[in-house]
Amino acid sequence: MITLKTQAAIAVLDDIYTGEKTTRTNKYSLSEEDRCTLLSKLTTAGIIQLVDLAKPQEIHSYIPTRKSMDVSLLDILEATGEHLNCNHPTTEIFYSKYGNAAKKLGIVNQITRTYLKEIKLFDL
Structure with missing residues (x-):
């Protein structure tokens, strides 16, 4: 991430x-x-x-x-x-390395991935 x-x-x-x-x-x-x-x-x-x-x-x-x-x-x-x-899900290693910050970044990562998934080639 x-x-x-x-x-x-x-x-x-x-x-x-x-x-x-x-x-x-x-x-x-x-x-x-x-x-x-x-x-x-x-x-x-x-x-x-x-x-x-x-x-x-x-x-x-x-x-x-x-x-x-x-x-x-x-x-x-x-x-x-x-x-x-944000091309990959957040890993356990990342969570163990960055603690509380990783929790926030994990949420940002998941939200970004969700929105990117909704943008289709047709939209571009």
Whole structure:
């Protein structure tokens, strides 16, 4: 439901907000180029700010610009240019990984799938 790039952005933000090394980010095996692109997009969107100009490629060179409770999934999707993938039903793995957020996203996924099912080729 959430693309891998969006999941990576969430991991990067989590590491920035918690001050962890790169615990969650490392699980996504981002190339340096992908990590830099992601950091740039999140900075441009005003979600994070670069504070160590000498190391713009490092996650620890960034700080949040607002409280985590004020950053929505929509903010992250708009910053990264990603989307929700509603082509498949929500899986149990997704529910176990994202908890309460997965419940809300599961509803969005199901509603979207229901509406998409009603749009027929003839309508297009």
